Amino acid sequence: MNQTTVSARPLAAEPSRARGRWRRYFWGYAFVLPSVAIFLVFLWMPIVKGIVFSFYHVDFVKGNSYVGVDNYKYIFKDPDVWKAVKNTLYYMGLCIVIGFWVPILFAISISELKRFQGFARIAAYLPYVVPVVVLYGLWRWLYDPVGPFNATLSWLGITPINFMTDTRWSMISIVIMETWQQFGSALLIYLAAIMSIPRDWYEAAEIDGAGVWSRIWHVTLPSIRNQIALLFMLQLIGTSQGFQSQFAMLDGGPNNTTLTYALYIVRNAFNNFNYGVASALGVLMFLVLGVLAVIQHRISGRGGNAA
Amino acid sequence: MKTAERGIISAYDLKKPVNRIVYILMVLMIAVMVVSMLYPIAVAFFNGVKSNVEVNTFPPHFLPQEWHFDNYKKGWAYIDLVKYLKNTLLIFAGSMVVTVVLSGLASFSLSKLEWPMRKGVYYFFLSTLFIPPTTYIIPNFINLKDLGMINTYWAFWLPAAANAFYLLLLKSFFDGINQELFESFRVDGASELRCFFQLAFPLSVPIFATLAIFVFSTAWNEWFWPSLVMSGDHYPLATAIKRLVIDARRLETNIRFAILTMVMLPPIVVFLIFQRFIVRGLNVGSIKG
Structure with a gap:
C-alpha cells in the first residue's frame, strides 16, 4: 500500500482552519461518495433485505407478512433440500476429480513444448471465448443419443450411453463440458507461474542428480503452490454456487440428479414464487460460503500475485 | 526465449529412451487436447452448412456432403x-x-x-x-x-x-x-x-x-x-x-447451428486478432496488491 504521508501542502495553509480542512477533504469525500451509495443500494440493501425476507412471506401483490422462522422450518423439512446439498457436494467433488488437475498437467506439458507453445495455449483458451449459451446448444448435440460421441462408442463396439438422461451420467457429462470450456483460463495462470520459475533451479536440481519427475515434484509444483491453493479455493467457491449449466442443459433433471443448491434457490423463487424461502436458503448458503471466502482471502493474501 | 533455453527436461535427459518416449507421449497428449478443443467448434460450423437430413443421420458425418450456405440466410431471418x-x-x-x-x-x-x-x-x-x-x-x-x-x-x-x-x-x-x-x-x-x-x-x-x-x-x-x-x-x-x-422446439437443427456459428465466430476472430493484447491485459488484471 502506498501510504504517502499527509503531503505538505503549503498553499492550503489558510487563515480559517476549519474551512481549510473542510476544503481539503471535500474532494476526497465527493469522489468516494457515489460509489459508497451504489454499493449500499445495489449490494448491501439486497443482502440486508435477504436476511429480512427470510422471516417473511413475500407477496408482490398482497404485501409481505411476517412468518417468523417458518421459512427455515420449511427448508429443513423439505427432502429436496438434502438432495440439493448432496448433489452440490457431488458436483464440487466431480469438478475436482475430473477438472482440477487438468490445467496443471497441461500447463507443465505446454511449458515444455519447444514449438507451437503459443498455438497450444490459444487453442486451450478458445472455448472460453465462445459464449456459454452457444456451448449449451453444441454440447447437447454432441451428447445426443445419436450424436458423435455415441457414434464413436458404437464404432468401438461399446453400448451407447445416454449422457444427458442417464441419472448416473448426467452430472458427469455437465462437469466434462465445463472442464472443457473453462480449463484454459486456469491454464494461463499456471503457465505464467511456471514460466517465471528461474531456469537455473532445474539446472541445479539436475546437477544434484534429480530426475525429471523429482524436478517436477520438488521444483515445479512447490513453485506454483500458491496458485494451486488459490485456484482450488476459487473453484470450490465457484462450484458451490454452480447452477447455470445444470439449469440450461437439464433443468435439474433427470429425476433431480442435477438439482444443485443454487438451482434449488432459483427454483423456489421463480417456479414456486416462494421468495421468502429462497431468501432463507440464500442466508444459509452465505453462512457456509462466507467461511470458505475468508479462507480464500487468507491464502490469496499470502500468495501475492495470482488471479 | 528464442535461444535454446532449458525447461524442466534438459537436452541430456532426452538422450535416455524412457524420457524420450514420455516426451513424445506428452506431445501427443497436447495434440489430442488441441484437436478436442477445435473439434466441437468445427462441428458447429460444419453442421450449420449441412442439409437438415444430413445433420440428423446416424452416424454423423464430420464434413458436409453438400454445402448449404442459405442456412445462414434462414437463420438471419429467424x-x-x-x-x-x-x-x-x-x-x-x-x-x-x-x-x-x-x-x-x-x-x-x-x-x-x-x-x-x-x-x-x-x-x-x-x-x-x-x-x-x-x-x-x-x-x-x-x-x-x-x-x-x-x-x-x-x-x-x-x-x-x-x-x-x-x-x-x-x-x-x-x-x-x-x-x-x-x-x-x-x-x-x-x-x-x-x-x-x-x-x-x-x-x-x-x-x-x-x-x-x-x-x-x-x-x-x-x-x-x-x-x-x-x-x-x-x-x-x-x-x-x-x-x-x-x-426452441421447432427450429431445424442445421439452422440452429448456422445461428450458433454466426454468434460464435465474431468473438473468436476478435480474440485471435487481439490475443496477445488480451492475454497481457488479463495478466495486468491478475496482479493484485
Whole structure:
C-alpha cells in the first residue's frame, strides 16, 4: 500500500482552519461518495433485505407478512433440500476429480513444448471465448443419443450411453463440458507461474542428480503452490454456487440428479414464487460460503500475485 | 526465449529412451487436447452448412456432403441478431461508463487523496468480496423490482459499479502512479476533478482496457440474470439465443447451428486478432496488491 504521508501542502495553509480542512477533504469525500451509495443500494440493501425476507412471506401483490422462522422450518423439512446439498457436494467433488488437475498437467506439458507453445495455449483458451449459451446448444448435440460421441462408442463396439438422461451420467457429462470450456483460463495462470520459475533451479536440481519427475515434484509444483491453493479455493467457491449449466442443459433433471443448491434457490423463487424461502436458503448458503471466502482471502493474501 | 533455453527436461535427459518416449507421449497428449478443443467448434460450423437430413443421420458425418450456405440466410431471418447485439452493446457501454467514472473516482480518492476514515471505507468496499453473489440473487431481484428498474438498462448500468474487484483493480493501478505528478499539477492550480480527468484518466487507459475485457465478457456471456431482469425485445444476445434458439422446439437443427456459428465466430476472430493484447491485459488484471 502506498501510504504517502499527509503531503505538505503549503498553499492550503489558510487563515480559517476549519474551512481549510473542510476544503481539503471535500474532494476526497465527493469522489468516494457515489460509489459508497451504489454499493449500499445495489449490494448491501439486497443482502440486508435477504436476511429480512427470510422471516417473511413475500407477496408482490398482497404485501409481505411476517412468518417468523417458518421459512427455515420449511427448508429443513423439505427432502429436496438434502438432495440439493448432496448433489452440490457431488458436483464440487466431480469438478475436482475430473477438472482440477487438468490445467496443471497441461500447463507443465505446454511449458515444455519447444514449438507451437503459443498455438497450444490459444487453442486451450478458445472455448472460453465462445459464449456459454452457444456451448449449451453444441454440447447437447454432441451428447445426443445419436450424436458423435455415441457414434464413436458404437464404432468401438461399446453400448451407447445416454449422457444427458442417464441419472448416473448426467452430472458427469455437465462437469466434462465445463472442464472443457473453462480449463484454459486456469491454464494461463499456471503457465505464467511456471514460466517465471528461474531456469537455473532445474539446472541445479539436475546437477544434484534429480530426475525429471523429482524436478517436477520438488521444483515445479512447490513453485506454483500458491496458485494451486488459490485456484482450488476459487473453484470450490465457484462450484458451490454452480447452477447455470445444470439449469440450461437439464433443468435439474433427470429425476433431480442435477438439482444443485443454487438451482434449488432459483427454483423456489421463480417456479414456486416462494421468495421468502429462497431468501432463507440464500442466508444459509452465505453462512457456509462466507467461511470458505475468508479462507480464500487468507491464502490469496499470502500468495501475492495470482488471479 | 528464442535461444535454446532449458525447461524442466534438459537436452541430456532426452538422450535416455524412457524420457524420450514420455516426451513424445506428452506431445501427443497436447495434440489430442488441441484437436478436442477445435473439434466441437468445427462441428458447429460444419453442421450449420449441412442439409437438415444430413445433420440428423446416424452416424454423423464430420464434413458436409453438400454445402448449404442459405442456412445462414434462414437463420438471419429467424432471429433479429442485430437488435439483440445492440442490446448487449448498450449494456456493455453503459456499464463501462458508469464503472470507469464512479469506481475510477472512488479508487482515485482512496489511492491519491488524504482524508479521515479512508481505511474504513476501503474495508467497506473490500468486505463485499466475501459475499458470494448467488446467496443474494433473489433479494437482489426484488430490490431492483422495488426500485422500479426491472426491464430498464439501469438495472445493469448502476449495479455494474457495485463491484469491489473492479474498484480494487483500479486502486492498485493508481497506487502505482507517482504522487508527485499530481502534486505538481495541483501546484499549477488544478482542481482534483481536473487532476482525475486530465491526468489520472489518460494514464489509466491500459487498466481501463483490462476492465473493458471483464465488463465485456460479462455483458456478452451473462444469460440467466438478464432473463430475469429484462424481457422480450430488451434481451441481450446471450439470453435471446438461449430463449429463442437453444430452447426452441421447432427450429431445424442445421439452422440452429448456422445461428450458433454466426454468434460464435465474431468473438473468436476478435480474440485471435487481439490475443496477445488480451492475454497481457488479463495478466495486468491478475496482479493484485
